[in-house]
Amino acid sequence: MSERNGLRYGLLGLALLGLLAILYATSQRSPDIQPAEPASSRPQIESLSELGDQPPARRHLEIQTWQTAEGAKVLFVEARELPMFDLRLTFAAGSSHDQGVPGLAMLTNAMLNEGVPGKDVGAIAATFEDLGASFGNGAYRDMAVASLRSLSAAEQREPALALFNQVLGQPTFPEDSLARIKNQLLAGFEQQKQNPGKLANLELFQRLYGEHPYGHPSEGTADSIPGISREQLQAFHARAYAAGNAVIALVGDLSRAEAEALTAAVSAALPAGPALPRIAQPEVPTPGPSHIEFPSSQTHLLIAQLGIDRRDPDYAALYLGNQMFGGGGFGTRLMEEIREKRGLTYGIYSGFTAMQARGPFLISLQTSAEQSAGTLQLIQDMLREYLAEGPSEAELQRAKRELAGSFPLSTASNAAIVGQLGSMGFYDLPLTYLEDFMAEVQALSLEQVKDAINRHLDPEALVIVTAGPTVEQKELPPPSDTPRPQPSGVPH
Structure with a gap:
């Protein structure tokens, strides 16, 4: 810590201690001073056990x-x-x-x-x-x-x-x-x-x-x-x-x-001037693989295609559908199969990046170089299966509960709120967007999610980039219900 910061934080700490002492002394000698608001109207700490299956309250924004x-x-x-x-x-x-x-x-x-x-x-x-x-x-x-x-x-x-x-x-x-x-x-x-x-x-x-x-x-x-x-x-x-x-x-x-x-x-x-024109939509790219030769023990796999822009009406359905496939961390199809059952990677993630124009849908991971071809094929097969069958009712309900539980974090601090406001204004979203998004997610059916992901994702349209060494490939281990050890060493 610099001398400037050390002095500043030291003085700040003393000031806070002094303020607390004054407040305590005032409360002891002035018992008739009433609180600014009744205790019943002040925010209360919510017990997780009392919440049960209900999500925590989200901060209401005016x-x-x-x-x-x-x-x-x-x-x-x-x-x-x-x-x-x-x-x-x-x-x-x-x-x-x-x-x-x-x-x-x-x-x-x-x-x-x-x-x-x-x-x-x-x-x-x-x-x-x-x-x-x-x-x-x-x-x-x-x-x-x-x-x-x-x-x-x-x-x-x-x-x-x-x-x-x-x-x-x-x-x-x-x-x-x-x-x-x-x-x-x-x-x-x-x-x-x-x-x-x-x-x-x-x-x-x-x-x-x-x-x-x-x-x-x-x-x-x-x-x-x-x-x-x-x-x-x-x-x-x-x-x-x-x-x-x-x-x-x-x-x-x-x-x-x-x-x-x-x-x-x-x-x-600020300088005087108008808004700049919106970015035009991109052309559909040519699918297929490309490889970057690199001397390493692991291979980076990037599997992508064009996704959606930020104002696409299917945004909520695709967000929810992706959460079940690979966007929600542990418990998703990709993490269960690729990491937990086969031990092929430390982590795998999929997601839509929605921008002014169509952003990418991307699946990314690192895996052992000698198992990269098999891992790539497995992921492509899983995507085809997900599009053909859609999510299960259990997956849908779990994803909805997880989103309902985590969504309050999007307005938990002033910094989080100002980020949400900036995004809403930049992408011309309605002022009710936060409420609308959660209501739309909770109302989605299996059929609606399956329909949306099939209209926007195509396993034959994937752009695939790999970076790693060209080595002799090995067969993948069979899936196991017992969690497999992860690849040795730090991924690089």
Whole structure:
């Protein structure tokens, strides 16, 4: 821990102890002071034994929404439990908007907090830290995000927000920082050459999407990064970080009036401009296998095809169907057969990644190189069987119970809520989405799930990428009801 952090946390601990002592003393000498609300109206801790088969209560959200004068969409939830707020801006500024310059979106986002007028990267970080605030950012295929967490009291909120607005609205993109980050990326590209999983993933997206904006690496390439200039970053920022291209999600200890003032200031600090066009849908790729030769003891298997976009009406049915096949961890068909009964892998996972355009449906795992061909064939056979027969009633009910039990975690914290709001705003989902999703999942029948997975998945349309050594193949062990030992050694 740094000296700055050590001093800060030490003082914070003393302050909290002092506050607790004052509160205790006050309660002892003022017995007539009534609590702010009756005990019966305060949130109660729920006993798991008392819940039985009922899921824990989910936090009810009163989502308010409006648009700023500059065109930014705002979603706000007032949450008075803690004296703080979480702010998250989501822009259609991911790598799908690189426009032929791979890495441009990522590099722009990474450079936001490297400099503003009067402050370099160190001064920006120190100012946020001194205010007890934290800044975060990231860029992905669909979107780029920037976030701020701060105490809600005006003496902390206002200077933290002022600096946040500078970081988003007035980044200086200093040349020395640009050179440093480029060098870090180029070093990372060299390391990728020793990572068969990363190489397989790059190959998979190129095969799935080709020349589509999702096809190239979000972080750029060793050929594209060196030539990106400061002027290109400035132009991308002016276009993609415009107010009309932003969704502002806000959760915390603020009134509606305070929230409106805060989001208006954020919106006004951004460049002026409209939303960028939506990403076009990709063409269906050519199925079949491809192999990356790599000297290792294990083989990476990636099995994929195009899935759905985020607004597809079958989203809930496919989510539930995948949970039973391979998306729900232990207890799924893939984990039971591939890991538990045969000991072929440490873990196997399947999932739909729904984006603005059709994202991938992907099955991924690592397995022993000499059993990779048999494992691949087994997975393909299992997918065919699942599509032909569909899930069982027992699987369906278990998956529904598990989702009902875990779904409250999606709104368990302000940080979780602000992430949900950002996603809802970015993908134009209704304000009732969270309630609608769970209601739709619980109402689904076996026939509806089977119909959805058969309309969207085709075992003959799979794009398969393997990365590992070419070795003589062995037969797979027969399934056993006794859990088999996992492959020796750490997977790599």
